[in-house]
């Protein structure tokens with residue numbers, strides 16, 4: 001074997017072991033891919049459930065009236081309404097636009113607008129909340145005249161949220177944004193049904 005041949009033979013061996021390494025790497029990759037696919041197959045239903053579009057934001061924090069509360073007010077996502085009211089989340093004093101002294105003294109201040117709504121008993125009324133803020137969550141918590149909480153909605157940033165409310169009891173119903181207390185409140189006055197004496 002001449003020097004040239006030795007060099008060639010060494011190179012050949014080197015290539016061989018390189019190929020072996022490539023094969024080993026490929027097998028390892030394939031095994032890794034297999035375990036990934038297996039894991040996906042096993043966990044896919046879980047992943048799928050977790051990423052499924054959240055049905056309306058109703059969980060233990062946000063909910064519509066339950067069957068007992070529905071005797072006082074029933075709330076539906078849609079339906080014919082005798083009246084419609086748009087309720088804005090108004091930024092009264094916020095860090096972006098000030099006034100700075102007011103924000104320093106009171107913190108950011110928001111308000112529902114309008115904060116007073118009159119409806120008739122049994123008259124379906126559509127309330128549409130416009131959360132005007134791009135970076136602030138608000139919510140709508142409705143209380144019965146006896147102060148028990150009937151429902152709690154999340155009002156997502158830059159989103160309109162509509163529900164048709166039908167009140168079955170007369171009286172003053174307070175509502176709140178739980179995030180911005182004590183200032184972000186309002187009242188719904190439920191008057192006698194039309195034609196009632």
Ligand SMILES: [Cu+2]
Nearest residue numbers: 138177179180
């Ligand atoms: Cu709020």
